[in-house]
Amino acid sequence: MAFTSLILILFCSFCLILQAQAQAQAQAPAPSSGAVDLVAILQKGGQYTTLIRLLNDSQQLIQIQSQLKSNSQGFTLFAPTDNAFQNLKSGALNHLSDEQKVQLILYHVTPKYYSLADLLTVSNPVRTQASGSDGSxxxxFTGQGNQVNVSSGVVETQVNNALRQQFPLAVYQVDKVLLPEELFGEKSPAAPSPKSPKSSPETTTVGKAGGAPSPSGEGQKDNGAAERNMGFGVILGVGLICMGALS
Incomplete structure (x- = not known):
């Protein structure tokens, strides 16, 4: 009897262990079979030609494909459509340096796998692969139900069609290019240049060009005019006397 009870206890314990292992495997993301081909995923979507070109030009396609094999956290890519790039302001990409273009691409990649359900409950801000002197x-992300919105601080758009949602890689369509504030934010207005101090009025002196005449100069002019008037009167008086004598 005791032996039978022991067998039952061992059997029940074994069943509990199997059940716990099954639950753990169900909660963990299922690994995909074979290598993940990101280009094939985007090409199947049919509207990501610009993104594929930028991934190739920036060498980030090779980096992502390589890191997918070793990163235990997986990756999430938010894939702007061709229309999203076409709707950018003219020259928005041309003014970026090669390094800034790499940062723009990395800004669309998170170093962790997120399902749509994860994005609804994630703690903001979510770190991306892009970083600067101030960090990542x-x-x-915000939303409710099945709708998830993503904001960069410059643009906000909805996370739409899931091109792939299987660990280690999730790829979601976005209809706007996610423009980071670090590259596309409004620049703070330039500080006004300090005004040069006003020069004190120059003291004018007599005899310099542009200088106002001094009071003494004005007096000399007045005296000269009086003397000329007096001489003219004397001449006029003498003339009158002569005319009277002749008459």
Whole structure:
């Protein structure tokens, strides 16, 4: 009897262990079979030609494909459509340096796998692969139900069609290019240049060009005019006397 009870206890314990292992495997993301081909995923979507070109030009396609094999956290890519790039302001990409273009691409990649359900409950800001002197650049996610919105601080758009949602890589369509504030934020207005101190009025002196005449100069002019008037009167008086004598 005791032996039978022992067998039952061992059997029940074994069943509990199997059940716990099954639950743990169900909660963990299922690894995909074979290598993940990101280009094939985007090409199947049919509207990501610009993104594929930028991934190739920036060498980030090779980096992501390589890191997918070793990163235990996986990756999430937010893939702007061709229309999203076409709707950018003219020259928005041309003014970026090669390094800034790499940062723009990395800003669309998170170093962790997120399902759509994860994005609804994630703690903001979510770290991306892009970074600067101030640390990693982040994205903010909001939403409810099945709708998820992503904001960069410059643009906000909805996370739409899931091109792939299987660990270790999730790829989601976005209809706007996610422009980081670090590259596209409004620049603070330039500080006004300090005004040069006003020069004190120059003291004018007599005899210099542009200088106002001094009071003494004005007196001399007045005296000269009086003397000329007096001489003219004397001449006029003498003339009158002569005319009277002749008459």
């Amino acid at each position: 650049w982040g994205l903010n």
